[in-house]
Amino acid sequence: MVCERRRIVLNVNNFSYEVEAAPHETLLYVLREKLNFRGAKEACDGGECGACTVLMDGRPVLACLILAWDGEGRKITTVEGLAQEGKLSPLQEAFLAEGAVQCGFCTPGMLLSAQAFLDTAENPTEEEIREALAGNLCRCTGYVKAIAAVKKLAKEGREKNNGL
């Protein structure tokens, strides 16, 4: 059996990175250990907790169950890609304002799930927000404040769109 490593190109947060990877290395491993994107977390490593969530072409997926080779040609966003020019994104600000963070381990995944949801949802109900965050487990603060943050932002976005 020959498992050849090869150089792959990953597009992460709008930059292209060339990196050597073996076929059995997960996207999470390559992002964290080779490209130093430590925002994606390794927790359960089995698709149950959502801590390793990244966006692939705008949709939340779990980097622990994706092979790095399969990330080629896709647009990958990690939590590091949310802040622009050193300024937190509105969603990150909303999380801060609502106090939706305690230990912070689940936060990157939750932010990315929420961001992908806000990018497509119009006028979401609380039930829809809960469903969108259902794949991200938090074991300390709970979900109430994170949901409040997303709700607040969705409402602000709506007001802005309505010219209020």
Added chain:
Amino acid sequence: MPLRPFVYHRPKSLSELLGLLAMVEDDFVLMGGGTEVLLQIKEGLKKPQTVIGLGGIGELSLIKEEEDGLFIGAGVKLSDVANAPTVNKHFPALAQAARKVASPQLRNMGTIGGNVCLDTRCHYFNQVLWAGGFDPCLKRKGERCYVVPAGKRCYALFCADTPAALLLFDTEVRLISPRGERKVPLNDLYRDDGMDHLSLKKDEVIVGFKLFYERGRRSGYVRFSPRKAIDFPLVGIALAVTGERGKGEFSVRIAATGLTSRPLRLSILEELIKEDCGRDWEEGMERLAVVRHGGISPSYRRHIALVLTERLLNGL
């Protein structure tokens, strides 16, 4: 948990895949979205030398309306099945089932083909991290079943959501292999054997599913699971009706997941409901062999199946 090393192929077309299947000599597994295959490799339940990823084959991810029904490619993501307007219009039970699977992330990764082929589940097989603490069960290539110690076979449960819904629509499975193409009714794809629940040949690949339209049909899917999200159903029930109960033409179809080692039509229950002669449904369900699993008694599982059936029946 690092993955065990393997050779990885990612064909770009069906013809490339067939060439690969005809050639590959190693022990290989086919991988759709990878949410189960990669997990099983991590847990040491599968030790393939070669993994063939199907994610790059565009032909597998089409949803196509045909004259008498809808074709859904095996590689269509579960989130796309759940959101497709045609699926919601003609096959709402399938859209509802797809929407219940795992979590948003896993639905963006997992495919309908993978969900249909999902491995069976058991506390002694794929729900244990402490598996080293006892002799392996049958499905782990050991010599005994811990669920039914006197049994000769494996009783692991089939728990995927979408197959129950697919069973309502006369779904036909389109298969391809280097030896040619064939079609089988979805019902014949399964057998009630927890160890080996699919009647697929090693080199056969599911291309997609053909679901058939029917005028006036209403359908739905509900399930009961310990947790609402990121969980498998204890029992899932899909139900389709045409006509009105007790008013002339009326037909009902019911399919279940989570009860045995395969998804199945509950024909006994269908008949009892159709006859509507006041006979006890509970009694009818008794005829279905269900085993005690994970501390859940057979009678409780049957009871849930009935409750879910009634909910659907009253809601449609």
